[in-house]
Amino acid sequence: MSSTSQSQPWNVHRLPSAEGRVFLVTGGNAGIGYFVAEQLAATGALVVLGSRNAAKADAAMASIRSRVPGAQVRHLQLDLADLPSLKTAVDRLDLDHLDAVVHNAGVAFDDPPRRETEDGHELMFGINHLGHFALTQWLAPLLSAAPAGRIVTVGSFAARSERLDLDDLQSTRDYRPKRTYGRSKLAQMCFGFELDRRLLAVGSTVLSVVAHPGGALDSLTPSRPPVHVTTPGERLRALPAGLLVQGKDAGAWPIVRAVLDPEVRGGQLWGPRVFGLRGTPRRETALSHMTDPAVAARLWAASGELTGTDPHLGFR
Template sequence: MSSASQSRPWDVHRLPSVEGRTFLVTGGNAGIGYFVAEQLAATGAVVVIGCRDAVKADAAMASIRSRVPGAHVRHLRLDLADLSSLETAAQELDVDRLDAVVYNAGVALDDPPRRESRDGHELMFATNHLGHFALTQRLAALLCAAPAGRIVTVGSFAARSERLDLDDLQSTREYRPKRTYGRSKLAQMYFAFELDRRLRAAAGTVLSVVAHPGGALDSLTPSRPPVRVTTPGERLRALPAGILLQGKDAGARPVVRAVLDPHVQGGQLWGPRVFGLRGTPRREPVPPHMADPAVAARLWTASGELAGTDPHLGFR
């Protein structure tokens, strides 16, 4: 990027050109992840969509190509709930370096009963947190090979009101889907902030940043057929909510800024400007409970034992 582009105020509608870079977006086939992938593709970068379902990935890539002429997008089969598959996925990425990975993929279950991954872990904790934790080790060398690699973890406003139960990380004693989801996202954010502390201690070049979309609704999101179609009726009913909330296209913008802005630093939290719910991206203070290093260290140790990873996740 030129010095002029670096000094210009951030404009969500005029993203910098970063042709030659490669970005991986987990869950880039739908929701926030889709719009992150679409916006990043407009920068000239190669965007890899990590997704279990090839049909859904093909639909997302077709939609992006129809809106971004010349977009460089491809699919990587990625199942975060299957820890044994992550090494193969990283090898199939088939790149010399990775400039950024966006940890966006997630599962949100609405109803009981409690479900488990094939590894025997609670499904939301396994997919949203544990899979990304384990994937980091597989991507470490590729991120270190980039001049300034970034790991951008997509958090959630829902995590603000939750607290981790370190003795019941997988909700085996009491399972409530919304609470378990919120705690899985909180675990992701704890991990990202702890990863930043460890990367700083190792004096590496990789940054760990957290971003969240605020209040992002499907009904306020522009249609992207065949990925998703928002009907006129849905739009009309959502108009009152638009005072405080936004669509997922706007919710992707803090994440995209966390990936691209050269002024973003490790350990920062980025979200929407208006009450953390809507608007242009800005830096936010990290909530005190998310910055607790003692809790983060215990979560790190427990996650490493569950995922069977190297304690340093490949960063030394």
């Protein structure tokens, strides 16, 4: 069952006001992250787009401002592949609190070869999981200073069929791009659920929530030039797929709800209503391999060692 308020059902097209609040969306310059940022900006909040590419961030902010009159958007230079740079990036936020961060940024590759970050980590695991793991430590004081801070980690439907190889987290022995991507997203989801357990254990007011966009295709996504352009031909050819999946604008809905809905609780998973692939957002039951405490504890320890972070990520 959804946790929608009995008095006012959740409406993806009529979001509650978030005026005065501040949200950070990693990878907010493109894809799902762009639409999360656009929708959150429409609530009156200040939305910070975390992106390593300033030109793309500028284009995304211009697009948001053209569609959301009075939108408050900023760019934060953020490179999740460069772990030593993350503390400096957070310092540049120059905020006294942060109401929510959306751990969305990610990379995926369809074909080999295996690539590494400058820190020597496999690129998908390094950016999708390790970068967000380390970023959380530096954001912890700002999130704790908010009245009700939230960390929303964006998982993937692809994680459902994967299992973590705790002895080969960085795919050094057996690299297959699609599987490595799915495992990196599974690692993010395991992190989100484990973070909730740890926040509860220390009595933190910060919530950790996991959400996923379901099946979200570029060809079903409305154009936002120059950020994204879908031609009429592409959209027409994709219409049959629209029976099962959706565009990235709709894929953002569960994530936005996880940020805004006052009924959302820590440790929950939110996704699309129809088979977890399309439709309005609802609460889902997480699969056991995503919430296994023993697996999560080993992943947490390995992630801390690889990133050199505080085991408590700054939450005490």
